[in-house]
Amino acid sequence: MFKKKIIFLLGPTAIGKSAIAVHLAKKINAQIISCDSMQVYRSMGIVTSQPSSTQRKRVKHHLLGVINASSEYNVARYRKDALVICNKLFRKGKVPLFVGGTGLYYSVIVDGIFPSVAEDKIIRARLSNQLRLKGNNYLHEKLSKVDPLSAKKIHPNDSRRVIRALEVYMKAGAPISALQKSRVGLDNEYEVKVFALNAKRQALYDKINQRVSKMFNSGLINEVRRLLKHKLSKTAFCAIGVRELEGYFNGEYSLDEAKRLIRRNSRRYAKRQLTWFRKDKRIKWINIKDKQRPGEIAKRIWKKLY
């Protein structure tokens, strides 16, 4: 039977995904579903480098700026929201084109997520209290007793994951390492094509630096100042640019220092994104050379589709 296509366009920050995606979408009758943990937030268009309004007029984009910046959002919600849209697009005869740089969000769509053990604020508060009082190793040893497999995988200092694993065990009565095995991906039902953009490291870093300057020219400072008037969700607060500028607003360092930090943290982020994508053998890599235009690159991808 003929399988329906789902296409992913991934890549590190600032590589130029958005522009290429628009060209590609036009060619293949697709609509774009954002695969980005930060661009879902509203009023954060500049810090999160959301696609421009012209780009969004040319091709319909989904899951951009749809969540209030003070609300929590997470992988599970993303998966649910994205799949609803995906099915809607199929009904309309459109191809879903996922575009973004959040590796976990990508993986949760393609490979699935283990079933429903939601965050439990009370358990978490209790565990992080124990963490504070008794230290990293105490919690980690506790995990070793109920879920040795996960304990072996998670470093004691990675307390966020230690807490999550304990939380799951306490709520589900089963170790997270066992639950994680039951994932259902899309591969069986759909034809999944995954592309990722990359460039020479130095060229990528140049692009990042340019993007940061552009963000400042487009009014980054005002956007973040406005944002910080409200209490941001812990996720939205983590967007690169927010904390860095907050330090400047508080007089902890100069504006130049804030810019330096934003550039540096973006570089490190890009590096981590690449680590994530590199290990995924389904990805077909598209290397961008200096003067290639988005349209040409979209064409290169298009040729590999059929």
Place this chain on the structure above:
RNA sequence: GCCGAGAUAGCUCAGUGGUAGAGCGCGGCCCUGAAAAGGCCGGCGUGGGGGGUCCGAUUCCCUCUCUCGGCA
């Protein structure tokens, strides 16, 4: 031209007669309900060139080159 200081990691610099560290930078990796987050690992180096002393020199001596101060 003279006097002084220096030349060690990508950068800023420590230190030692037994072939070297620190911060920043950078590289690699992990990742399932905060993921632009969080965590782990890694010194990446012909110690400016040449000669000498010494068992042994990055360290001591001489010389050359360069850089930075000051005086002309």
